[in-house]
Amino acid sequence: MREFILYSRKGRTSGDFETLIDAGRLDTVYQCILTSMFMSHRIRRDTRFHAILNGPPEPPGHLTVDGPTLYDVRVDERTWEDILRKVLSGGEHAGVSFEKRAYQSVVSDLSGASVFVLEERGTPIEDADFSDHNVFIVGDHVGLPRAEEKYALRTGKKLSIGKARYLSASTIDIINHYLDKRGV
Numbered sequence: 511m512r513e514f515i516l517y518s519r520k521g522r523t524s525g526d527f528e529t530l531i532d533a534g535r536l537d538t539v540y541q542c543i544l545t546s547m548f549m550s551h552r553i554r555r556d557t558r559f560h561a562i563l564n565g566p567p568e569p570p571g572h573l574t575v576d577g578p579t580l581y582d583v584r585v586d587e588r589t590w591e592d593i594l595r596k597v598l599s600g601g602e603h604a605g606v607s608f609e610k611r612a613y614q615s616v617v618s619d620l621s622g623a624s625v626f627v628l629e630e631r632g633t634p635i636e637d638a639d640f641s642d643h644n645v646f647i648v649g650d651h652v653g654l655p656r657a658e659e660k661y662a663l664r665t666g667k668k669l670s671i672g673k674a675r676y677l678s679a680s681t682i683d684i685i686n687h688y689l690d691k692r693g694v
């Protein structure tokens with residue numbers, strides 16, 4: 511199983527928004543869902559995506575997109591804008607859920623998994639040891655808050671995909687590509 515956790519500082523925690531970008535950059539969440547969960551004409555059934563939303567009106571919230579149970583989706587932004595609006599308003603969509611839960615509670619549930627905090631100055635991905643359950647924690651456009659990084663590093667390790675700084679969604683895409691090539 512692969513899991514990606516995006517820490518979104520401002521992501522809105524209700525469905526009453528006009529556009530994803532106005533909703534505390536839920537467009538970044540959409541882009542990360544795309545690169546976490548989709549290949550060409552295929553859903554990654556071995557993957558789960560989490561976003562911790564810390565924006566108004568009732569932070570924190572935990573959004574999950576679950577590969578094994580995800581159905582009735584396309585890859586366009588409009589589809590995901592509708593799904594996010596529905597789920598954040600208390601509605602349902604197969605494989606997508608939302609609950610009131612904070613980052614540290616989600617991370618503390620990962621016992622047994624190999625946890626990696628994505629950071630430019632971490633261990634190069636080529637030198638890392640992976641298991642059959644790998645969790646990757648990624649910051650949003652501002653980056654992961656220091657306290658939350660420290661919390662994950664109690665059991666996790668810093669991992670780097672290079673010296674350049676990439677978008678959160680690109681970081682996830684590069685990790686998926688690398689693990690696919692390595693057959694992890």
Ligand SMILES: C[S@@+](CC[C@H](N)C(=O)[O-])C[C@H]1O[C@@H](n2cnc3c(N)ncnc32)[C@H](O)[C@@H]1O
Binds near residue numbers: 630
């Ligand atoms: C756009 S970057 C954040 C930029 C933010 N201004 C900062 O200084 O952290 C978004 C996230 O992608 C991940 N990331 C970006 N480039 C990376 C790299 N070269 N190696 C590992 N992770 C990276 C990190 O988790 C980062 O928090």
